[in-house]
Amino acid sequence: DAGVIQSPRHEVTEMGQEVTLRCKPISGHNSLFWYRQTMMRGLELLIYFNNNVPIDDSGMPEDRFSAKMPNASFSTLKIQPSEPRDSAVYFCASSFLGTSGNTDTQYFGPGTRLTVL
């Protein structure tokens, strides 16, 4: 079975450019999470969706960051304009949230390593 798919795996861009990261969750999962990982701050939750609806975006650092989930099988995280301090590994994860409210295991993608020069 395919796991969570992220693209690109690596992205190098110059300050000021727009960056779009893509994620395909596991089929059948109804929750999708975007995380950012750095050595200094560890793994931080940026935003999560349930049934394609953004539920909590309090972790999104600033207005330069935006995320969309147009359908159950695709999500994007966009940074515009990008800055050197955005350099990090960005992970997408998906899970199944049941009616009981208990979240099933989160399955992480391999991540996108972003470098902003």
Place this chain on the structure above:
Amino acid sequence: TQLLEQSPQFLSIQEGENLTVYCNSSSVFSSLQWYRQEPGEGPVLLVTVVTGGEVKKLKRLTFQFGDARKDSSLHITAAQTGDTGLYLCAGEGRDDKIIFGKGTRLHILP
């Protein structure tokens, strides 16, 4: 703000030795998870503990949730080189938010 502090940050030991890493907080968590992350990959869930005092075993790994549900430990018996990785704890706190610690980077020497 709920925080999870992991210690030690780094640990390098010889194959065959035992070790314990810790995950501590001043806050109560309804559940706590341990993940292992290898270079170039995303974290992979090892275990979830939900009851205060709960102990779970996964082969040579023993996980314990503190009685007050504020802390947890991971003990590895007879470490192997394949245990090398970043070990992350994550707690489900207020508002069902998942909070991650910064991790313990473990290196097992052959």
